[in-house]
Amino acid sequence: MTLYWNRSVTMSKREAIEQLKTAVRLSPENVPLRVLLADALFEYGLFEDAEAEYENVLVYEPNNAKARLSLARACFQSGKYYKALVLTEDLLKTEEAPGGAWTLHARLLLNEGDVQKAVEQYKKGVAKDPAVADPNFAERLGIGMKNSPVVDGKLRHSTIERTNDSSIVETARTKFADVGGMEDIKEQIRMKIIYPYTHPETFRVYDKKVGGGILMYGPPGCGKTFLARATAGEINAKFISVGLHQVLDMWIGSSERNLHEVFEAARASKPCLLFFDEVDALAASRSDMRQTGGRHIINQFLSELDGVDSDNDGVVIMAATNAPWYLDAAFRRPGRFDRIIFVPPPDLEARASIFRLMLRSKPIENIDFELLASKSDKFSGADLMALVDEAVERKIAEAMKDGIPKPLTTKDLQNAAKNVKPSTAEWFHIAKNYATYSNADGIYDDIINYLKLK
Numbered sequence: 001m002t003l004y005w006n007r008s009v010t011m012s013k014r015e016a017i018e019q020l021k022t023a024v025r026l027s028p029e030n031v032p033l034r035v036l037l038a039d040a041l042f043e044y045g046l047f048e049d050a051e052a053e054y055e056n057v058l059v060y061e062p063n064n065a066k067a068r069l070s071l072a073r074a075c076f077q078s079g080k081y082y083k084a085l086v087l088t089e090d091l092l093k094t095e096e097a098p099g100g101a102w103t104l105h106a107r108l109l110l111n112e113g114d115v116q117k118a119v120e121q122y123k124k125g126v127a128k129d130p131a132v133a134d135p136n137f138a139e140r141l142g143i144g145m146k147n148s149p150v151v152d153g154k155l156r157h158s159t160i161e162r163t164n165d166s167s168i169v170e171t172a173r174t175k176f177a178d179v180g181g182m183e184d185i186k187e188q189i190r191m192k193i194i195y196p197y198t199h200p201e202t203f204r205v206y207d208k209k210v211g212g213g214i215l216m217y218g219p220p221g222c223g224k225t226f227l228a229r230a231t232a233g234e235i236n237a238k239f240i241s242v243g244l245h246q247v248l249d250m251w252i253g254s255s256e257r258n259l260h261e262v263f264e265a266a267r268a269s270k271p272c273l274l275f276f277d278e279v280d281a282l283a284a285s286r287s288d289m290r291q292t293g294g295r296h297i298i299n300q301f302l303s304e305l306d307g308v309d310s311d312n313d314g315v316v317i318m319a320a321t322n323a324p325w326y327l328d329a330a331f332r333r334p335g336r337f338d339r340i341i342f343v344p345p346p347d348l349e350a351r352a353s354i355f356r357l358m359l360r361s362k363p364i365e366n367i368d369f370e371l372l373a374s375k376s377d378k379f380s381g382a383d384l385m386a387l388v389d390e391a392v393e394r395k396i397a398e399a400m401k402d403g404i405p406k407p408l409t410t411k412d413l414q415n416a417a418k419n420v421k422p423s424t425a426e427w428f429h430i431a432k433n434y435a436t437y438s439n440a441d442g443i444y445d446d447i448i449n450y451l452k453l454k
Helices: 007-026 031-043 047-060 065-077 081-092 099-111 115-128 135-141 158-164 183-198 200-205 224-234 254-267 292-306 348-359 369-374 381-402 410-417 425-437 445-451
Strands: 214-217 238-242 272-276 315-321 339-342
Touching: 007 031, 031 047, 031 065, 047 065, 047 425, 065 081, 065 099, 081 099, 099 115, 099 135, 115 135, 183 200, 183 214, 183 224, 183 339, 214 224, 224 238, 224 272, 224 315, 238 254, 254 272, 254 292, 254 315, 339 445, 348 369, 348 381, 369 410, 381 410, 425 445
Parallel strands: 214 315, 214 339, 238 272, 272 315
Antiparallel strands: none
């Protein structure tokens, strides 16, 4: 049995979960009931709670393959990749392993940089159960693509050629004025990147060395990519956003070559801002890796950052991650990502600014931006966009019935806010543990201050 909900019944989700918890307390040995509760927690995004409940299921039914796979998925979603890897590998040793176990294993292998093995496992999973096929993930692996890097068992150069294509180089037109709030973060970026470009003589007076990159971290959807693009706009630089599909390759040595070509494309487009999103996938801690392929990519990345064989002058490097705790410590050394900036959900003033930016091209009437900002605490920028989209969809539905488009009002947006919940809670739940127990070098002090843990 599975529960299905939609966004318009958020409160019923919580009520259903509480009812299931009550039922489990009254009947703790009812395994189907526990599975139902665990599935509900997972679907609601409470992955660590779901993990605990799936573990309870396995106490009663240790060989329950579905529960073992669900536990691995919950660990994967909460960032516990090593635990998920162990669980899937144990599950794959059994005949009961479902196709989804193979495809999840493929995702975990891709995280480690072992693309070739990930392709093999993905294909095995789809062969066992075609329903688990994921076209987007298959495309990341280069499976079934017209420009796949593999033809008749031989490597093509399409991946490398793609990085040299001028189509990956953008002309950044976004400026800081387009970014709502975040004034402290903008000032940190100005000091690290913008001022050295716009006022180099001042830095020379003080013999202040310039260089190094910026690593932004924080919950997803809070504007890290937008900030990077706006930074490029502020210094009138070209902009290259690097995704995993442009780097990772199934053949030994190809990923390193692709990474080099990305840097070469930036060097050929000076001044250029090179931005790595989800950089933890390319720069994970080498001590946690069991595959040598991932270590080679990291070593290549460090070599490119240092400009060992090339001149990085005129190339600005920024990166973003939702999981800084997985990043190899070597990337934080001087000259690399030596400025680490916490990008939290927008504060009250920033939320009001974001609402103004999002609504400036829409028909509105007497909007109280400050009130809306006060009703959306902990919302990420993406959450605020979802809120506005919800309100717009309702107004369009009304217009379809009445035949008269009407402007958005404060009440429309308030009503929409009731059905959109902040997506940042789960991230802070995980981050709190690292900030509390793994903060010897003070890297997570900003999280501690934000959560007021001291």
